[in-house]
Amino acid sequence: MATIKVHGHHLSTATRLVLCCLEEKQVDYELVVVDLAAGAHKKPQYLALSPFGVVPTIQDGDLTLFESRAIVKYLAKKYKGQGTELFGNSLSEEALVEQWCEVEGQSYNSPASAILFQILFVPMRGGTTDEAVVEMNVEKLVKVLDIYEERLSKSKYLAGDFFSLADLQHLPTTHYLVTACGKGDLISSRKHVKAWWEDISCRPAWKKVSEKSS
């Protein structure tokens, strides 16, 4: 069976989410680097695979799939019974995984990515960080993290007492917030969020993906 091809970039948060999932599921893959700095993701060759011109896209036999959160759901289903179980063990547990995945995608991601964008990407492109935008998004993120703190005081992981896609989806962006944006206090000031973060960020699959520099 042909190996899964991942078209993406090792520094992209969405690509890292997919790579980490593949590692958790113990699935072989080949990373095909899309040179974002050179605008490769907006060239016709890549747009033919993924019309929105964003990474990652995977190819698994005849199936071409984009949107990292859809890709990880597909992988979790296809490789059920292999590697780490990422969808819980019952329909109700799966539903709670989906719920917290949506919370990440709809409530956590937007302010967290806005902070990353201002602090990391804007200066890289020669601009100046807009501190007001950072502040506004830190405020939004704080409200979400307060709810996480309450949840994680009752539950070891987001969907229940089992690691799942919902926790995995938080790894790439939170890693950059903590290690590259100086916003680690948002995590470390919340006892249960901190314990959860220390647990999930030490997983070997994540370490393998985040420590790779090329």
Added chain:
Amino acid sequence: MAAIKVHGFHASTATNMVLCCLNEKQVEYDFVLIDLLTGAHKKPQYLALNPFGVVPTIQDGDLTLFESRAILRYLAQKFKGQGTDLLGSTLSEEALVYQWCEVEGQSFNPPVSTIVSQILVVPRRGGSTDEAAVEMNIEKLGKVLDIYEERLSKSKYLAGDFFSLADLQHLPHTHYLVSACGKGDLISSRKHVNAWWEDISSRPTWQKVAENMKVN
């Protein structure tokens, strides 16, 4: 078996997405009104169900679930084999459903909900529509719809030649865009998007729900 309880608001797009799905799956439910106009969604009683203080939330036996897109996927899985199949017929088809569901949630929803909020909601709260924000989001939405036009020129529905959750997720906001915001041209100017919209919005399961969403 106790009917599923849906805590929601009749004009809420997210609530109506869930009601439409329940209709498609032919599942009975009890509707419990959470009156957003009186701030019921921010009161302790509701926050105990849903700490984010948004609608809808469902209760199915012991399970309490929020986030409309997660509720949709739960219902589609639980009631597989009953009513309309909303996840395709194979794992690959299901993957494409997830893909286009994510496109709706990540790329379609942000601009369209900003447009609807600025045109419908802001004036009702005593503010004025920010026309620049509307223009900017129409541009963003236009780019997304151009990609949909290309996709729908090759495929009857978003995930393939079968109606799915991915199409269903688009119903509530597009309904407001077209019928209450005067932005129907965004849809009608694109041949395949228009045909797709006419098809999915004429489904009886949706028509029943759209009754809740009449705007004066």
